[in-house]
Amino acid sequence: MFSNIKTCATAKEIWEKLTQICEGNDETKENKLTVSQQKYESIKMREGETMAEFDERFSAIVIELTSLGKEYSNRELALKVMITLPRECDVNTMAMRESKYLTNLNYTICSQI
Secondary structure (H helix, E strand, O other): OHHHHOOOOOHHHHHHHHHHHHHOOHHHHHHHHHHHHHHHHHOOOOOOOOHHHHHHHHHHHHHHHHHOOOOOOHHHHHHHHHHHOOHHHHHHHHHHHHOOOHHHOOHHHHOOO
16 A cells, blocks of 8 residues: 555645545446445345344445445335345235335334334
């Protein structure tokens, strides 16, 4: 890493160089965002996976997306979780979908199903 910044004359140049090395350029960031969004869109709860394990995987993707500038509302996250749950959870998710409180739904409640 030092070899990349040893020619920099100011702290600002060092900071900019380190930022470019660690975060990448705009194209790299866009590619990372695309990959993360694909992970988000395709996530499903695996067979035999506990809700805690799924929540950990899902949260990691959401954190990654947030760090890349893409944020979802609690309601969007809750609906995504309900869609990804296996058939065994259909009774719970159906009750939540039909609830008059669907607009108040949040990710925390859904992750406790």
